[in-house]
Amino acid sequence: MKERHIGISLGNIGALHDGLGEFALQIGTRLAAVAPAWRAQYGIRLHFHLREKLFGLFGNEVAYIAVNRWQRLRHVQPESFALWHSLHQLNKNLPPQMAAGGTRLVTVHDLNYLYGRNAYSRWRHHRRTLKLMARTDHVVAISQHTAGDVKRELGWAGPLDVIYNGARSFVAAERAPLPGWAEQAERPFLHHLSRMSPSKNPQAVLDLAREWPEMSFVMCGPPSDDAKALKAANRQPNVQFHLGISDAQKAWAYANCSGFLFPSLTEGFGLPPIEAMHFGKPVFLARRTCLPEIGGEAASYFDSFEPAAMKAVVQQGMARHAEPGRALAVQAHAAQFNWDTAAAAYLALYRRLLGLPG
Template sequence: MPLPRIILDCEPLKDRDSGFSHFVVPLAHELIRQNYRYRLFCYVPPAEVGGLGRRGVRYLTQRSFHKYFNPPSYTYRLWHATSQLSWYVPTSPFTKVVLTVHDLNFLHEKPDERTYSRQLAMVRRNIKRADYLVTISDYVRQDILRHADLLGYSPSTPLRYVRRGVEALAPLPAGYAPAYAPRGPFLFGLGSINSKKNWHVLPPLLQGTNYELIIAGSFAEGDYVQTIKAAAEQAGVADRVHILTRISEADKTWYYQHCLAYLQPSLAEGFGLPVVEAMQLGKPVFLSRLTSLPEVGGAAAYYFDDFSPATMQQTLKTGLAQHSPARSAQAQAQAAQFSWAQAAADYLAIYQELLGK
């Protein structure tokens, strides 16, 4: 009897630097390694056919017109849509759908009405079509329950949190240094440079110190960059605040390794990947207490109780003084909980639950 055919949506590979791609690629590799029950197909952009290997996986090529005419899915028993904003969810009632929801940030960020309406419509469509919902943090799971009516979520649809994995940082070549390498102590923050990340509250942390601040991201909103620069000017530290975009993976690792502390004062996060990466190296991480961050950082992180300069300065000073080798080991242990092997095993169990095989 032929094995059931299932599809993993790997369309995010169109941008290998995107956050969704960093979720899909390691998950796909682990599913390929562990799977023996199914014929696994990966749905990929044309340039990525074969990009996940040839052994244990087949490919379905993504085409732009599939947004309007669904890809042929009637021969597949299950489709795993890897983002709540995916265009590519089959309409055939004979294909089971697992939907991974990374965040509902648009509900909290208050984007313009057009963006809000578009994202809400997409998320509602995908949630209503799903036979099984999976979230990457328990915060997002609870967020779905809090907004169930708005999102069209039915309690009859299984809803589960599966902790995502985080890959180990690749070692650096000997003597490597980024284009900009501070000579003294510096604080580091990584992520899209937009208002939900709340970076503009950080410059006052440099007052009364010789620290620098590096904020790096793959995307920057021009208006918000000016907000950060204005905050730095007001704090009198403009010459020590550096905003970088499109840094390499090697640059990122160097900044993690050499920073005095990693900072993430976000107002909204579906997960918080850089937090785990910094903790892999035992670094002190300083986080907001909002959305998913306390769940990711656990007891190993330090938390800003509010964003007033005095409170943040005291939290940073106290946390740095407390960060002993034992606290460093605690951070590494917290990071080790985020395993791709376990995430893939959990997803395979969900596939089995849905398909009854």
Template sequence: MPRLFLETERMSNLSSGLGQVCLHLGRELVRQRPPGWELTFLVPPEQVGAFGPSVEYIVAKKWHRIWQPRKFDVWHCLHQGSKFLPPRSTRLIYTILDLNYLALPEYSEKRKSRQKKYYQQCIDQAYVITTISKYVAEDVRQKLVVPASTCLEAIYCGVDIPAMHPVNPPAVRPDGPFLFFIGMLQPYKNVHTLLPLLDAFPDYRLVLAGPDKPAYSQQIRQQAEQMGVLDRVLMPGPIDEQTKWWLYEHCDAFLFPSLLEGFGLPVVEAMAFGKPVFTSALTSLPEVGGSEAFYFPSFDASTIVETFRKGMQTFRDDPAMSERLRQQSRRFRWENVAADYWSLYERAIR
């Protein structure tokens, strides 16, 4: 009986994108499990049982980083920063979500060098490397050394959209038409460039949801105050799933001007609601948005405003666009992701 080990310890934070990846991919892997496979999940203590009674659980502890468990045939690390690695005799599937750590200016070159060395050690040990976009795969080839004998494959993330959308308004809701962003509020998300939209379109509010870096949040508030639009900027911090889905459902448009994304999950979520999406043309985002998203060619105020103005007019003039946006989002489903990974696991034991 082949044994698969899945490192899902980051489910300790289910409000994060990585926590959601671990949860939804894990569930779909269990649902699609071929006969004869034994699955074991490494989880935080509060998530024991999250994948049902038909699998085994090991509670993650710090000493597990040097712990050698019973033998597994395949070991899947679901993110590049995992500190839980198998013995070299076990075939490792090493998933890289992004190499943003190596690009962010807030980290010293010494820290980046140390992290890069760790990524390389994992790559050298891996049987297969997977990334969540072609952009990340190319970034890996440029910044790290992939052995000629090691397969590097892009397997996109999935998106889990509830069948029933929330009906009751949440506590966090604007008192008029609004534009929506969700994600970590930090400088590379570039959301301060959206504020000129409030000056150009005075009927709109702007909801910026997600955990923040305090210095950047303060910068946004100061800039909004100087522009006289602070009263129309809502920054509720992290929000629950029901609030998130309600905001997608009721926003006029979704805005995502990020400079650095391994995948861009919120873009797909917004498209699933048939909403017009305005995003950056950088990194992985054109892969995800495809031909149906609107892209900011630059981030000066006049370009942001004109791109939005023309895009919204295009959206209003094309009644079929909402359905095409939904079709684009359907390319990214967990059942497809899990099927691709089961193909990899089966290949690893041959």
């Protein structure tokens, strides 16, 4: 049996706690789990292309290729690859040499730069993305919305599949209260979790908090510059910031909140709303980009970010959520976004592209 090679490129992903890092970790772990069986059954060897500091992340049954900046100009490896899968559209590294008939696959998470205000930034990102697409044979989009952007804005007419992301459930995870809170929250609060960049629209949450002084608001996320600046500027007594929280604290916040706010302006998928839905919580989303597709009938939507209008949406949504069976319906909606299902879909696509039996 002739040995063939699949490359799975994380590019320069270094942090595993954000959206792209979570995707790479969850999908990569599941792909690596089939490596021994695929080598025995198909003669296929899996190679992960990533930063050297992450070598070993996916175990000892796969090979590792180090990312370096010269691969942006020319990428040479000892092997020729039957399939090279770039896990995201921000990967600046070129694919290496391909075997005859080999396929270059890329997962496109979003084209959020299209919705930015800076014309130069839009042009620069668009130029880079078009270069990536010029060296791509097959595209996976993580939502129908993103698929539409790829076709419309990039002029993509080639093969395209939609594979939804999964979302980890923290329901059974250990829980640790946020600082200043009891094991069971002693008062209601509304929760927001993001990196708090302008595209996540945290200012809308802060404006809502100003409109609703009797409600508490808990803002969580990684300690990004944007988040730290908002925390430093906060003077609202009903708003708390907790940055760099643990998974146990994240689970506590989801479990104890009265509702989850996610007025993001641009998303390719949106993991936190689904994580909150796992707990059967009412979720409030912007009616923007992919969020109505992902939230479906299980979420409520902001059509305006005017604080009084947002407050009305939240109050109406929380009243609806009190109806019998509503929390269970929200949990059932979230359950369809499963990492095992997503990984199985990628493996099925690999088989199809490589002509392997099912």
